[in-house]
Amino acid sequence: MSAAPQGIDALVDRLRTTYARVSPDEAYAASLEGALLVDIRYQALRERDGVIPGAVVVERNELEWRLDPLGSHRLPEATGHGLRVVMICNEGYASTLAAASLHALGLHRATDLTGGFQAWKSAGLPVTPAGTGAGP
Structure with a gap:
């Protein structure tokens, strides 16, 4: 017998109970300690709002192939599987699904940024215009 269907909001809420999410300040501190910040926002948002210096940009549809330590791409x-990864989307919803997908690949230190890029920017943390050479 299969489980009862659940909506996306319930799924996101359930997934968020399986790991500790991070605030913008915690994400910034983690990046200084070697965590990999991964921006999964689409290009139009990066061009509009800028990028986080040092974050790698990985389109969501390529995420698992790019971050699987055993993958050919x-x-x-x-x-390695012990890598600390902080997923960043625009507002902190898609990044929850992305972090859960990385957990399924064995990247159990993956998390996501509460409030996403918008929270990072609102916290006054570093942002550079896309395409300036200062970011990805």
Whole structure:
């Protein structure tokens, strides 16, 4: 017998109970300690709002292939399953689903940024215009 269907809001709420999310300040501190910040926002949002210096940009549809440490298409930064990864979307919803997907690949230190890029920017943390060479 299969489980009763659940909506996306219930799924996101349930997934968020499986790991500790991070605030903008915690994400910033984690990046200074070697965590990989991964921006999954689409290009139009990055162009409109800017990018986080040092964050890698990975389109959501490529995420698992780029961050799987065992994958043939992984990023050089995908060094192992113990890697601390902070997923960043625009407002902190898609990043929850992305973090859960990384957990399924064995990246159990993956988390996401509460409030997403908008919370990072509102906190006054570093942002540079997209395409300036200062960011990805």
